[in-house]
Amino acid sequence: VTAVLAVSRPARAIPEEASRSLLPALAPVVAFGLLLVCVGYAGGRSGSAPAETAYWAGQLTIFVPVVWRLLAIRGPGTREEPEIVGLVLLVGAAYFAAKFAYAPLDLAFNDEFQHWRTAEDMLVTGRLFDYNYALPISPYYPGLESVTVAVVQLTGLSIFYAGVLVVGAARIVFTAALYLLVRRVSGSARVAGIASLLFTTAYYYKSILAMFIYTNLALPFLVLVLCTAVRLTTRRPLQGERRTWIVLGVLVAVTVVTHHLTSYLLILALGLVGVLHLYRGQPGAGWRLLALAGAGVACVTAWLVFVAPQTIGYLAPAATSLLDGVREAGSGATPTQGGLLHTPVVDRVMSYGGVLAVVVALPLAWWRIRRTQRDRPWALALLLASATFYAVPVIRLVSASGTEHAARLTNYVLIPVASVLAVAAVELLDSPRRRNRGFAVAVAVAVATVVMVGGITSGWPQYWERLPSGRTLVSGSESGVGPEGLAAGYWAQEMLPDGRRIAADSNNVTLMGPLGQQNMLHGMAPLYYGTQVDEVTSFIRLYAVQYVVVDLRLARQLPVDGEYFPDDPLASRHDRPIPLEELTKFDRLPGARRVFDGGDIVIYDTRGVSHAP
């Protein structure tokens, strides 16, 4: 915060008016918003009733005053730039701190454990590319883990705290790079500030984009490459062009080895902007960008061919699921997967409201800025890319993991969307014909707030664990991680050979895979629901199940996310917990050995049943 305030102090050349910065007043307000969010978290852990109110009050306190201030400034905001920069960094830091306060003691999210495994293996073996059963693709994109391991080994911190530092540093780079990108493209500090703030409404910005996950290191590099590439398209001779190419080459390489999808989108973005430069009669700039995109293609191809050929097999199922859903919906059939949200009414209203606000605002924004921006290739690229936002509701409805895929898409799509909306908002509010500007600003603040709230209700964590829970919830993602599950996972790592074929419920699949280094099977629900010995025995043999994890809490709680197991055929149809007898039947299963008893969690060795080694 001190750094932010120091940065915001006016430089020598800036006139006196700029000293009327509201940053000193807004900084404690934003910090107070964070405090309210943390009060909400504390209430969630202790089960206090007003916790949800404190949480929402905190979210509004962080966002609304800042968005109001940025919208209320007149003109491009050049004089107010120190304040704008300070506010953008402040809000980015506040949201990151809020995520840290959600799970401040250890990792809690499934994907984080998967990347923890890759980092842990690097620490233990001192080598890259060890096998990771929980996320086999992760060791082949080791960028995040490499930096984290360097910090762990040089500082002595744990992987968790080193990861917090690395992802926090990446968040700073991302926030600065996004601001600078939009600043260079639009020429307006105010547009850049508003766009940066609007990006914080992305569904995963306040949670998954601040976690120990490889996207979160790659995304800042994507934006930094684009931000630097703007300099390649300048009309005047570029000083130190060779050095700029070296830097860009390094950044592209880092993106390629850190996250597959982000590097592909980076190449697409560079290609799009390059083609638009050619289209607009700027061949020099266009070919430079296409050369950079070509270098990216060469890097990606080399990586796919020589290091990570399994990437295609990893990404293919998601694309196939999406295309199947689209085809199914296009044929007029009711999609068998995806569909509408199943959340509380208020959440649903805000989620759809947030999407609707952007869906309606985008065409208005395009119409508004069509004349001022159409000759500027970078702005045109953002404008075209923003149209991909319309894929968000489509994916949400038709894809098997619709909500998740749609949310992941907004991580990228909101960069152009926020930029376009910010340009339009500034043009609209600063129009010489604008009357009653105060009312217009209020409307804009209200719309932005709906989008922000919709981002939270559509994003992560899900509504049942928006506030951290004080107890372990069955099928509860972050709140499903408890000491017993962790202990069982570590037991499996210590006592069982790697890669055993293991059946488990959702919570234990999340932990046993990365912590235990085990091959967690999906589609195992019939094993638990089956009541006949012959039926269960046949299932174990058919799938060569070597160990079965039974969590007796499944007989006491309904699954908060609707399904006890991955691919649960009874998903969202459970009206009572699983009968205890269906879980304890393994005690009587011929050939099964009860090898672990941790109270709630019991593990059976079923190799005697399946005859698997």
Add this chain to the structure above:
Amino acid sequence: MLRKGLVRPQLDDPATVTVLGALAAALSLVPLGAGAVVGTIQGLVGAALVLLTGQALRLALRPSPAQDAGPTARMERWAWTIALSLATPVLGAFVLDVGPGGIARAGWAVLLGAVTVVAAGVAWFRGDRPGARPRLRLPGPRAVVTTAATVVILGLALTLGVNSAAAVPAASFTELSLVPRDTDAVTGVPVADPSGLALVTVRSSEDRDRGYHLELQNQAGVTVQVVALQLAPGESWEQDVRVPVSRAVLYRDPDREPYRQVWSGEP
């Protein structure tokens, strides 16, 4: 208005970065021992080395305006320093991976130290020198008050977040396991001639010291051995057992009902 104040450390001076980088790398190579103070020093030195690498690379590659004092340029310079600090280990890990020492503390110290010295040296030989020595601007009273208020509130928020998470009551439980040694623990390959050996383990995650009685039984359910245990939270006990032991039943004192049970034969 600028106020006279402390001389700002010249981290834009390649010579300073070279010296600090070499020092940090050297300290990272020296085993400093254990303890909280030493650990803190080690942490700070390690973090400084990572950041100095990025700073040296920024000075060498100059991807951002060098002398512009505006807030955007300043932010951009910091962003580049951090970005290059992150990028170096990403690519450096591939270098260490093919080296004989692998990915280890010494390797990082040497690699990052070398990159820092070379990059800062490039900037120095090119003739890059920082401009007029800027001075730290002391903030006015209003800024001090608001900064202090922000820091206090932020500190309260994070303290509340951490403390409320730490205060969640931990589950109290004990693990019992009986694992036949019929496969190689590393490869998972079945052992050719299983000797009937199994490992019994008891691990306490209870909220306090607990006493236990462990009964080891044969296939017929007859107790062949009783072990009395006293375990503190976090402690564990283990023992190899042989056939005919095929069942272990754990009682937590003073309870008479079985607390945990496992078996390696038919139920």
